[in-house]
Each structure stands twice: as C-alpha cells, then as structure tokens.
Amino acid sequence: MSAITLEILIILLLLVANGVFAMTEMAMVSSRKSRLRLLADGGKGGARAALKLAEEPNRFLPSVQVGITLVGLLAGAFGGATLAQEIAKQLARWSGLAPYAEAIGMGTVVVTLTFLSLVIGELVPKRLALSNPERIASLMGRPLDALSRLARPVIWSLGIATDAVLFVLRVKPKPQPAVSEDEVKSLMQEGSHAGVFHPAEPRMVESVLSFDQRPVTDIMTPRGRVIFIRRDEKPDTLWHKIVVSGHNHYPVHDGNRNRIVGVISVKDIYANMAAGVTPNVADLMVTPLFVPGTRTVASLLESFKASGKHIGIVVDEHNDFLGVVTLVDVLEAIVGELPSLEERLRPEARRRNDGSWLVDGAFDVAKLWEELGTEALAAPQLSPKQSLAAFVGGHLGGAIGEGKTLSTGGWRFEVLDMDGDRVDKVLVTPDARKP
Numbered sequence: 001m002s003a004i005t006l007e008i009l010i011i012l013l014l015l016v017a018n019g020v021f022a023m024t025e026m027a028m029v030s031s032r033k034s035r036l037r038l039l040a041d042g043g044k045g046g047a048r049a050a051l052k053l054a055e056e057p058n059r060f061l062p063s064v065q066v067g068i069t070l071v072g073l074l075a076g077a078f079g080g081a082t083l084a085q086e087i088a089k090q091l092a093r094w095s096g097l098a099p100y101a102e103a104i105g106m107g108t109v110v111v112t113l114t115f116l117s118l119v120i121g122e123l124v125p126k127r128l129a130l131s132n133p134e135r136i137a138s139l140m141g142r143p144l145d146a147l148s149r150l151a152r153p154v155i156w157s158l159g160i161a162t163d164a165v166l167f168v169l170r171v172k173p174k175p176q177p178a179v180s181e182d183e184v185k186s187l188m189q190e191g192s193h194a195g196v197f198h199p200a201e202p203r204m205v206e207s208v209l210s211f212d213q214r215p216v217t218d219i220m221t222p223r224g225r226v227i228f229i230r231r232d233e234k235p236d237t238l239w240h241k242i243v244v245s246g247h248n249h250y251p252v253h254d255g256n257r258n259r260i261v262g263v264i265s266v267k268d269i270y271a272n273m274a275a276g277v278t279p280n281v282a283d284l285m286v287t288p289l290f291v292p293g294t295r296t297v298a299s300l301l302e303s304f305k306a307s308g309k310h311i312g313i314v315v316d317e318h319n320d321f322l323g324v325v326t327l328v329d330v331l332e333a334i335v336g337e338l339p340s341l342e343e344r345l346r347p348e349a350r351r352r353n354d355g356s357w358l359v360d361g362a363f364d365v366a367k368l369w370e371e372l373g374t375e376a377l378a379a380p381q382l383s384p385k386q387s388l389a390a391f392v393g394g395h396l397g398g399a400i401g402e403g404k405t406l407s408t409g410g411w412r413f414e415v416l417d418m419d420g421d422r423v424d425k426v427l428v429t430p431d432a433r434k435p
Contacts, residue, residue, distance in 0.1 A: 004086050011113065014075045015120040021067040023125030024140040028054055028064075030133035039138055047134070050141030053148070058159035063148040066155065084109040184209065200335075207334045211298040216291055219333045220314045220323035224347065224360060227417060227425065228253055229264055233281050237403065242266055244358055244416060244427050249311045251324060252285045257419060258320040260313045263288045288313040293322050297330060304330075347387075355430065358416070361389030361423040368428070372411065388413075389423035407431045 033054060039047035053060040088105030091097045097104065129136050148155055166172075188202035227245040229238060231254045241250070252262040262285030272279045291300055291312035304310055310327040347360035349371055359368060365388045392413055395406045400423065405414045410431050417425035 011075065012116075012120075014071055015116055018068060018071045018075070018117070018121035019125035020140075021064055021071065022122050023129045023136060024144055025061075025064045026126045026129035027133040027136035027140065028060055028144075030130055031137040032134065035134045036137065039134060044138055046138035046141040048141070049145045050137040053141060053144060054137075058162070059148050059155060060144070062155040062158040062162075063144055063151065065158070066151050067147060204334050211301070211333075212296055214297045214333075215293060216295050216297055216300050216312070216314055216325050217293045217322065219297060219329045220325040221329070222323040223257075223321060224362065224424075226251060226324055228257055228419075229281055230255070231261060231282050231285070235278055238269070238279065238281065241416065242269065244352075244356075245425075246352075249324070249326070251288065251313060251321070252281055253321075260288055260290075260321050262286060263311055263313070290315055290319070291325060292317075297333065300325065301330060357428040359388055359426045359428055361387060361392075361419075361426060363388045365391040369409070372409075372428070388426055392423050392426060 028050065031050065031054065033051060036047050036051040036054065040051050053063075084102075084105040086105075087108055088101040091101035091104055185202065185206055188197060188205050191197040192199055192202050227241055227247060227250055229241065229250040229252045231252055233241075248267070249263055249265050251260045252264055253259060254261050262281075264281055264285045268284045269279045272284065289303060289307050289309045289312045291303065291314050293314050293316050295303075300312060303312065304327055312325045314322040314325055316322055347362040347364075349357055349359040349363050349368055351357050351371075357368075357371070365386050368388060392406065392415060393400050395408065395413075396404055396415075400415065400418075400421075402415055402418050405412060407413070412429050412431045414427040414429070415423055415425075416427045417423075
C-alpha cells in the first residue's frame, strides 16, 4: 500500500470518526427522555447509559467535544500535505500549470477535504441522528459513557471551567420539566397531521389538560335551566315535571331554591312505582354533593370518584345555588364543543318529540312565536322585548302559579315551574280546542 493510499484511508477514517461523534451529539440532544426511559425500562442498557448522560450535561457535552477535538488534531496531523504534493507533482508535467501546481494541489486538497468533512463528518451523520435519535443514542450510550470515564480528569476540568464562566456571566441553569403541556399538544397535533391520531383526539387531550384550570361553572347547567322538585311535591306534578323535562336527576328544595336539601333520581322513582309504592320525595332524595363554583373540573372528578356520586350541586361562597354539574357534563367537555358561559345562560326554547315546547320564562316571546311558525298566525299583540314569563303573567294576573294555564293564538301555555313569584318554565302545546 502506497503512502498516498494510506493517507487517504486515514483521512476518511478520521472523517467517519468525526461523523460518529457529531451523530452521537445530535442524537443525544434530539432524544426524548420519555422514550429513552421507556427503552431503559424495557431492559436496554444502552438507553439507560444514554439517559444518564442526557441528565448530566457536564459529562455528556465535554465527552463529545473531547472526541471531536482529538479527531481534529489527528486530522491536522494528516492534513493531506503528502496528497497535495503528489497532485502538484502531476500538474507540474504541464508547462502551463507548472508555476501554479503547488497552489492548485493545496487548494484542491483543502476544497475536497472541506466538502467531505461537511458531508461525511457533519450533514449525513446529523440527518441519520434526526431520523431515529433514541435508537442511535441507545447504540452510542455505552461507548460515550466509557469515553467519559477514560477522560474523566479532562472532562472534570472542562466542567469546572464551564461552570465558572457561566457563574461570571450570571447564567443559572433552570430545571426543565420532563414534558410540558405545550409539548404534549404539539405532539398530538403532529401525530394528527401524520395520521397517527384521530383528528378529534388532539382537541380531546387539550380539553383534559385544561381541567386543572377550568372552573366547574364553565360546564355546569346554570340555575335558569334547572328543573326543581319541592320536598313536598305531589306525585302527579312530580311525574309531570319528569315527563316534560326528561332529566335523570333533580335538585330538591324546601321552599327556598338557594338552599338545596337533596337530589332525587328518576331511577329511584321508577323503582318505587314498579313496587306499587307512591313515590315520596322526602324519602327518596339523597344528600347532595356540594361543589364550590371556584373548584376546577379536575378537582370535581376527584370528588366524584371519592363520593361515588355523579351529580354535584354547584354553590357560591354564600352556599347559594348556582347550577348542577354531572359526569355527563365532564364527558361533553371532552368530546364535544363546549358552549360559552353566555350561551349556556341564554334562555332557550326546546322542541320535544311530541311537538310541544319546553321554554324558559326569560325567553323572548316574540321569538317564540317565530319558532312556533305557521300555527302562530293568530298571535296576540306583543310588547317589545317581552319575556314569556311577563306574557303569561300578564294574562293570568294574580292567578299565576304552577299548573296554571292559558290558551291563545292556537297554543296552550302551562306554567310548569315557578322560581319564587317568577315563572321559570312553561310548557307550550298545541291547543286541542282550536277549531
């Protein structure tokens, strides 16, 4: 083997060695500690060594730099001088190039070595590292750990010097969390774009991550949309409210809606009826789970788990009733578009399957006539911005109360629920007496 061939082989080997160190550095920096931890837990010793080095930058960075510096010094010793002389000797055969043969030979070697150094020693290794950082970090973890032990005095000195310079610059290392919420959201979005996750999953995960900051008032059913049951509710009115509203649970009050004394479920009422027992609200209601309105959804879930109850009564700082929150509300906050608080507080008119309407007392009666459609052609004169409660109360006068009815415009209006002296819920049905 000639001296030229040997020099070329040595230079190529040094470039490859530089590439290995560059690849190891990029892989260690790009690796996710969570994945390395999974690999280490799976029994891969290289991943364990790589994870340990990643958590000790004063060992990892100097080790790589010692290797790169050592390779650089050896490359300087075999800088291609012999190769440049051989090229110059060949060029000197042409009389026109003879005066410039040495400069051309040296320039050719410098350009070639620079190109190969960038491609073989930097770009290709780093691209390989980025393609599978955890695997490469696991593969190189043990050799890099061995190098750090061999060069421990040098690495220790470099670490001390680095810390001293950082101290002078008043730079203090800040501990970083293993995984942040923003990283999780970003990874979910990337996975969704790549087809790894369902398009709806990133939004669901983002909703769950916000549970430790979202108050329960954001997902509760507000007071204005709650159907109440009195503690002394008669069986006929009790059953009527259940059939009309279609809910599964109802808060029970004892004359003051700000003070909820219990919660009753439709299942318990059905069980009594199936046994031939007349349902008694006072006997069937259970002690409610009271939830402060400032509590977060995450805390609410913990309360549900600890109590075994799936419905909570939301109260303010004065223990006044604000609304009802259930496990279904939590599920809807995850899988569905969560309406804003303003939307949830907005009065609604809900059409039922049998053609009747369950309407909030605060609903605009003019809009209600529009919703009722062609059946409302005989609508009476209405005041601007008049609520349904005011409309019904104006027609009933002093006779207002639960169960009271009036018929007008081809529709029958029944006061289903009262909040004190205010009409809270109205059942609107086609008037059977209409010709």
